[in-house]
Amino acid sequence: MGIIVQKFGGTSVGSIERIRNVTDRIVEEMSKGNQVVTVVSAMGKSTDELVGLAKQISATPAKRELDMLLATGEQVTISLLTMALIERGLPAVSLTGWQAGIQTESVHGNARILHIDTKRISNELAEGRIVIVAGFQGATVDNQITTLGRGGSDTTAVAIASALQAERCDIYTDVTGVYTADPRFVKGARQLPAISYDEMLELANLGAGVLHPRAVEYAKNYQIPLVVRSSMERKDGTYVLEEAIMEQNLVVRGVAFEKDTTKMTVFGMKNGLSSLSTIFTPLAKNHINVDIIIQSYTDNKENNVSFSVKSEDKQAVLNVLEEQKEMIQYDHIDWEDKLAKVSIVGSGMISNPGVAALMFDSLASQGIMIKMVSTSEIKVSAVVDESEMIKAAQILHTAFHLDEVLETVSVGK
Amino acid sequence: MGIIVQKFGGTSVGSIERIRNVTDRIVEEMSKGNQVVTVVSAMGKSTDELVGLAKQISATPAKRELDMLLATGEQVTISLLTMALIERGLPAVSLTGWQAGIQTESVHGNARILHIDTKRISNELAEGRIVIVAGFQGATVDNQITTLGRGGSDTTAVAIASALQAERCDIYTDVTGVYTADPRFVKGARQLPAISYDEMLELANLGAGVLHPRAVEYAKNYQIPLVVRSSMERKDGTYVLEEAIMEQNLVVRGVAFEKDTTKMTVFGMKNGLSSLSTIFTPLAKNHINVDIIIQSYTDNKENNVSFSVKSEDKQAVLNVLEEQKEMIQYDHIDWEDKLAKVSIVGSGMISNPGVAALMFDSLASQGIMIKMVSTSEIKVSAVVDESEMIKAAQILHTAFHLDEVLETVSVGK
Numbered sequence: 001m002g003i004i005v006q007k008f009g010g011t012s013v014g015s016i017e018r019i020r021n022v023t024d025r026i027v028e029e030m031s032k033g034n035q036v037v038t039v040v041s042a043m044g045k046s047t048d049e050l051v052g053l054a055k056q057i058s059a060t061p062a063k064r065e066l067d068m069l070l071a072t073g074e075q076v077t078i079s080l081l082t083m084a085l086i087e088r089g090l091p092a093v094s095l096t097g098w099q100a101g102i103q104t105e106s107v108h109g110n111a112r113i114l115h116i117d118t119k120r121i122s123n124e125l126a127e128g129r130i131v132i133v134a135g136f137q138g139a140t141v142d143n144q145i146t147t148l149g150r151g152g153s154d155t156t157a158v159a160i161a162s163a164l165q166a167e168r169c170d171i172y173t174d175v176t177g178v179y180t181a182d183p184r185f186v187k188g189a190r191q192l193p194a195i196s197y198d199e200m201l202e203l204a205n206l207g208a209g210v211l212h213p214r215a216v217e218y219a220k221n222y223q224i225p226l227v228v229r230s231s232m233e234r235k236d237g238t239y240v241l242e243e244a245i246m247e248q249n250l251v252v253r254g255v256a257f258e259k260d261t262t263k264m265t266v267f268g269m270k271n272g273l274s275s276l277s278t279i280f281t282p283l284a285k286n287h288i289n290v291d292i293i294i295q296s297y298t299d300n301k302e303n304n305v306s307f308s309v310k311s312e313d314k315q316a317v318l319n320v321l322e323e324q325k326e327m328i329q330y331d332h333i334d335w336e337d338k339l340a341k342v343s344i345v346g347s348g349m350i351s352n353p354g355v356a357a358l359m360f361d362s363l364a365s366q367g368i369m370i371k372m373v374s375t376s377e378i379k380v381s382a383v384v385d386e387s388e389m390i391k392a393a394q395i396l397h398t399a400f401h402l403d404e405v406l407e408t409v410s411v412g413k
Numbered sequence: 414m415g416i417i418v419q420k421f422g423g424t425s426v427g428s429i430e431r432i433r434n435v436t437d438r439i440v441e442e443m444s445k446g447n448q449v450v451t452v453v454s455a456m457g458k459s460t461d462e463l464v465g466l467a468k469q470i471s472a473t474p475a476k477r478e479l480d481m482l483l484a485t486g487e488q489v490t491i492s493l494l495t496m497a498l499i500e501r502g503l504p505a506v507s508l509t510g511w512q513a514g515i516q517t518e519s520v521h522g523n524a525r526i527l528h529i530d531t532k533r534i535s536n537e538l539a540e541g542r543i544v545i546v547a548g549f550q551g552a553t554v555d556n557q558i559t560t561l562g563r564g565g566s567d568t569t570a571v572a573i574a575s576a577l578q579a580e581r582c583d584i585y586t587d588v589t590g591v592y593t594a595d596p597r598f599v600k601g602a603r604q605l606p607a608i609s610y611d612e613m614l615e616l617a618n619l620g621a622g623v624l625h626p627r628a629v630e631y632a633k634n635y636q637i638p639l640v641v642r643s644s645m646e647r648k649d650g651t652y653v654l655e656e657a658i659m660e661q662n663l664v665v666r667g668v669a670f671e672k673d674t675t676k677m678t679v680f681g682m683k684n685g686l687s688s689l690s691t692i693f694t695p696l697a698k699n700h701i702n703v704d705i706i707i708q709s710y711t712d713n714k715e716n717n718v719s720f721s722v723k724s725e726d727k728q729a730v731l732n733v734l735e736e737q738k739e740m741i742q743y744d745h746i747d748w749e750d751k752l753a754k755v756s757i758v759g760s761g762m763i764s765n766p767g768v769a770a771l772m773f774d775s776l777a778s779q780g781i782m783i784k785m786v787s788t789s790e791i792k793v794s795a796v797v798d799e800s801e802m803i804k805a806a807q808i809l810h811t812a813f814h815l816d817e818v819l820e821t822v823s824v825g826k
Contacts (some may be wrong), residue, residue, distance in 0.1 A: 016469045036820040050489070056429045057493055065499065068507050069492035076463070080470055086478065087471040094481050099556055108692035120556075143512055143533075192435035 002167030003125070004029045005156050007039040007135065007157035011174045012231035013077050014044030021231070023084050025172065030090075035125045037164065039135040039157040040081060063108035067147045069139075071097070074134035074153075082132045092130040095120065097137035098145065102156065110149035113138060113156070116163040121400055133160060151212020151378035158215045162222035171211060172231035177238030178203070178210055180402035181255040185390050188403030192253065193236070196243035199253045200226075202345040202379045206256035216240065243347050251355060252346035252400040257393045259340040259386045260311040261291075263371060266321065268331025269303040276305065278328045282320050288313045291341070292374040292383065304405025308372060308383055311337060339371060340389035343381040344396055356380045362399040368392050414578030416538070417442045420452045420548065420570035424587045425644035426490050427457035436497050437583035438585065439543055443503075448538045450577065452512055452548040452570040453494060475633070476521035480550075482559045484510065487547035487566075495545045499582035505543040508533065515569065517551035518753025526569070527550060529576040534565060546573060564625020571628045575635035582637050584624060585644035590651030591616070591623055593815040594668040598803050601816030605666065606649070609656035612666045613639075615792045617757040619669035629653065656760050662743065665759035665813040670806045672799045674704075674752040675727045676784060678719040679734065681744025689718065691741045695733050701726045704754070705787040705796065721785060721796055724750060752784060753802035756794040769793045775812040781805050 006025065022038070029036045032404050041047075050069050054061040061069075078094035085092035100285045135153025137148050148155055154171060161169035176191055178200065183189040195203075197220035204213040210228055219226050219240065229237025255320030266279060276295075283290055291308045309317055314335060321333060349355045356373075361378050363370060368391065372383035384392050397403060419438065426432050435451070442449045455463075463482050467474040472499050474482075498505035514530030537544045548566025551559050561568055567584060574582035589604055591613065596602040597798060608616075610633035617626040623641055632639050632653065642650025674678035679692060687706075696703055704721045722730055735744060762768045769786075772793050776783060781804065785796035810816060 016466065019470070052488075053429065053493060054496060057432070057496045061496045062499040065492040065507055066498045068490060068495075068509075072488045075485045075488075076466075076482060079478045080466060082481075083470045083474045083478045086475040094478055096481075096558075099558075145509075145512075379744060 001033045001035065003037065003161075003164050004034045004174060005037045005039065005161040005164065005166045005169045007153055007169065008041065008154065008172045008231055009174070010041040010044055010047070012172050013040050013081065016080070018231075019043075019077070019084055022081055023088055023090075025231070026085065027088075027090070030130070034167070037121060037125070037131045037133060037160055037166070038081070039133045039153055039160065040077045041135050041153040043077050043080075044069075046073045046076070053151070059336065064144065067108045067145050070147050071134070071145050073139045074136055078132045078134045078408065083129075085130055090130060091128055092132060092193045093124050094132045094134075095124075096134045098139035098143070099157070100131075100133045100160070102133075102138035104140060104146045104148065106140045106142070106144065106146075108144075108146055111138060111140075111146035112370070113148065116159055118160075118163045121164065136376050149215055154212045154215035155218060158218040158222075158224055161224045162218065166224065167395070168227060169226045169396060170229060170237070171215075172229055173210065174231070175210060175228070176230040176233055176235045177228050178240070179254070181393055181397050182257075185257075186393050186397050188397060190403065190405065192238050194239040194241065195253055196347050197240060198243065198378055199345050199347055200240045202343070202376070203254055203256050205389070206258065206341070206343050206345070206379075206381075211240070214237050215353070217405045251348035252344045252396075252402065253319075253348075254345050255342065255393050255397050255400075255402065256345065257340060257342045257389050259338075259389055261308050261339040261341050261383060261386075262311045262314045263306055263308050263336045263339055263383060264317055265304055265306040265334050265336075266328070266330045267304050267334065270329040277376065278324060279305065279321065280307075282324050283317065286316060286321070287321050288316055292372045292381065293371055305357055306372065308341070336371070338386040339383050339411070340386040340392075341383050342382050342389060342392045342396065344400060345379045346400075347378045349380070350377050358399060359396060362395050363392055366391070366395050368395070414446045414448065415808070416450065416574075416577050417447045418450045418452065418570050418574040418577065418579045418582045419580065419585060420422050420566055421454065421585045421644055422566060422587070423454040423457055423460070425585050426494065428546060429493070431644075432456075432490070432494050432497055435494060435505075435585075436501055439498065440501075440503070443543070447580070450534060450544045450546060450573055450579070451494070452546045452566055452573065453487060453490045454548050454566040455483075455693045456490050456493075459486045459489070477557065479570055480521045480558050483560050484547070484558050486548045487549055491545045491547045498545070503543060504541055505545060506537050507545045507547075508537075510569070511549045512551035513544075513546045513557070513573070515546075515551035515572070517553060517559045517561070519553045519555070519557065519559075521557075521559055524551060524553075524559035526561065526572045529572055531573075531576045532722050534573070534577065543610055547587050564627055567625045567628035568631060571631040571635075571639070575631065576638045579637065581640060582632065583640045583642060583650070585630075585642055587625065587644065588623060588641070588645055589643040590641050590647045591653070592667070594806055595670075598670075599668065599806050599810050601810060602815065603818065605651050607654065608666055609760050610653060611656065611791055612758050612760055613653045615756070615789070616667055616669050619671065619754070619756050619758070619792075619794075624653070664761035664765045665757045665809075665815065666761075667758050667810050668755065668806050668813075668815065669758065670753060670755045670802050672751075672802055673724040673752040674721050674754050674796060674799075675724040675748055676719055676721050676752055677727070677730055677746060677748045678717055678742070679743045679746050680717050682716040682718065682743040691737060692718065692734065693720075695737050696730065699729060699733050701729055701733070705794065707785055719785065721752070721754070723772070736783040749784070751799045752796050753799040753805075754794050754796050755802060755805045755809065756792055757813060758792045759813075760791045762793070763790050771812060772809060775808050776805055779804070779808050781808070
């Protein structure tokens with residue numbers, strides 16, 4: 001008998017009917033002799049509705065009070081789900097973040113979990129109850145209510161799984177698992193039986209959007225096996241676990257892509273490399289995420305530097321660099337909009353040096369121009385024209401044989 | 414500089430616009446140099462909506478979970494009101510019941526406040542903040558969220574006022590104060606400048622509905638002056654305070670009335686008076702409130718007993734007494750529906766023995782038949798036909814000169 005932590009997102013608890021469906025999933029785990037802790041998000045669009053109320057009062061609502069407001073969303077879900085379980089004759093108890101002992105840092109809107117005091121949850125489990133916990137929220141040591149920001153409920157679930165030394169953390173969502181590429185766009189995309197934490201992290205960061213990177217990182221650090229699965233369909237999901245215990249490493253496990261990328265170039269920097277920190281430090285201070293960075297020298301000893309940002313940050317970049325113009329001493333700034341990033345991810349790359357070359361060849365042979373490139377040990381990203389993004393993803397999906405089933409499926413218990 | 418506790422009910426915070434209006438009231442008190450603690454209810458019909466969700470899941474939702482659910486209603490209001498204050502540049506902080514130190518007994522749905530740990534509220538006031546507290550809710554010593562039942566926010570406000578030794582507790586509502594009778598029905602009804610706790614208690618219990626009896630009792634016990642006033646109009650309200658400090662005691666301060674009364678009569682009780690507890694103990698155990706009780710003997714030594722109940726409880730009474738038939742040994746039960754109770758209240762009655770007689774005479778002379786009577790030191794109630802209720806109230810209002818202004822208005826500070 002082990003402890004299973006489940007997490008159901010907003011869509012999965014979006015109506016009374018769906019909340020009833022969740023009780024089925026809980027019963028299924030219990031019938032296998034497991035103890036169950038279920039973490040839930042706010043119902044459907046209710047968080048957006050609460051934010052809408054706050055925006056009627058202030059364009060920039062006080063952060064502490066916004067947390068106070070938003071925390072009610074999950075509290076509604078936990079109480080309704082627990083009522084539904086009790087109505088079925090099952091012993092259950094709901095706990096808010098603070099009741100569940102989820103202690104966070106003193107930051108509002110984006111707090112990190114510092115510690116989980118599992119006493120209350122463990123006592124409830126020991127008394128035979130199903131424990132329903134409000135995701136996305138916690139409290140500081142001073143009893144201030146905080147929220148965890150985007151992906152917060154995933155993080156709550158993984159953190160509880162870790163604190164309870166759970167056997168598994170099941171992330172129920174509106175997709176059936178993790179795919180080799182987004183099946184809405186890429187032909188032949190198929191669900192993976194398993195993926196490593198590191199691969200998942202790259203995919204999450206690349207905008208695949210199934211799991212929040214913070215939750216994956218937490219799972220990796222504490223070695224909690226995750227399963228991404230559907231709350232609607234009864235299908236095997238995708239295991240996310242340590243590479244070492246996976247049956248087979250694929251050279252490339254998946255293709256990710258995201259648009260709205262802008263390439264910015266700073267021309268004629270007089271002070272050479274020493275200017276780089278004068279560019280990127282103020283951008284970081286203004287919470288602008290810079291992705292790929294490329295430096296280049298020209299004959300007349302001027303330095304140019306190019307970097308990619310989200311298109312929505314372009315104006316902010318221009319503002320910051322204008323302010324810093326005297327410090328950086330550049331000539332002018334130019335940019336290229338409507339770009340996209342296409343990436344291949346796979347932990348098998350480390351031992352396969354030809355992967356990047358095959359990627360570039362495949363794209364070039366079909367006439368797709370690569371504007372920027374970046375690589376990590378398990379990822380290669382290429383920036384291309386937004387209009388060619390899907391085509392590029394499809395080319396790479398086929399080139400790396402991702403539409404062919406190569407893995408043997410034997411992970412999990 | 415004193416502490417003023419304010420309470421705004423659901424209607425007074427029923428929209429974003431009304432929440433903004435509440436900030437005006439807070440600013441007014443602050444501009445007089447007072448420290449302000451404001452207790453709020455859930456917005457408009459939001460509690461009903463939450464109950465509606467719960468009822469979709471269960472006809473009898475688990476009480477602990479219903480408290481968990483309903484407590485979100487006030488939490489939404491406190492955060493929005495606090496945002497609105499901060500948006501106006503005022504320092505403010507919201508506190509849930511548990512954060513405000515409101516400790517209740519371990520009962521769900523109708524918990525009583527045991528104790529208020531004012532440390533948190535006092536600290537926030539000392540740091541110059543307006544403190545916005547969620548009404549209607551608290552927590553047990555085991556950190557379970559509880560709600561206080563009907564009139565809960567009134568009780569929260571009065572209890573906080575008492576714990577902080579506040580100068581005054583202002584109950585903002587959708588009426589401008591306490592009236593000599595309900596002005597929607599009784600011609601010449603006018604607002605009272607002041608009323609004693611005891612009179613208010615009788616009126617509250619008699620269904621005047623402005624203030625919950627529990628809150629009045631609390632205020633009386635701790636000698637907290639209450640003011641019932643309008644959240645919409647800027648008018649003097651009605652002071653509720655100790656009789657001794659009022660300028661003048663009226664013989665009769667007000668007329669109250671409520672319909673949906675049923676008179677039930679148990680005929681032919683074989684065991685005489687000893688049967689009474691066999692009737693009323695099981696009724697009490699089934700949470701049926703019995704109001705007026707009348708016993709009568711007939712010649713053949715059988716005992717009859719009549720009592721009044723709310724009409725909605727009639728069937729429950731019949732069920733309970735049927736179960737107890739062998740124990741009570743009665744002959745049969747009869748009842749009379751569509752009755753109403755009309756009452757006069759006034760602390761001056763004690764020293765005016767003719768009051769009840771004048772009441773009976775006034776009604777009889779206009780052809781209204783009295784079916785039952787009960788009296789206390791400051792109240793006389795008569796049960797009449799529902800169809801004659803308003804007429805009776807109007808007769809008494811005129812007979813006791815309630816439409817004439819007799820009081821001098823000089824209460825308060």
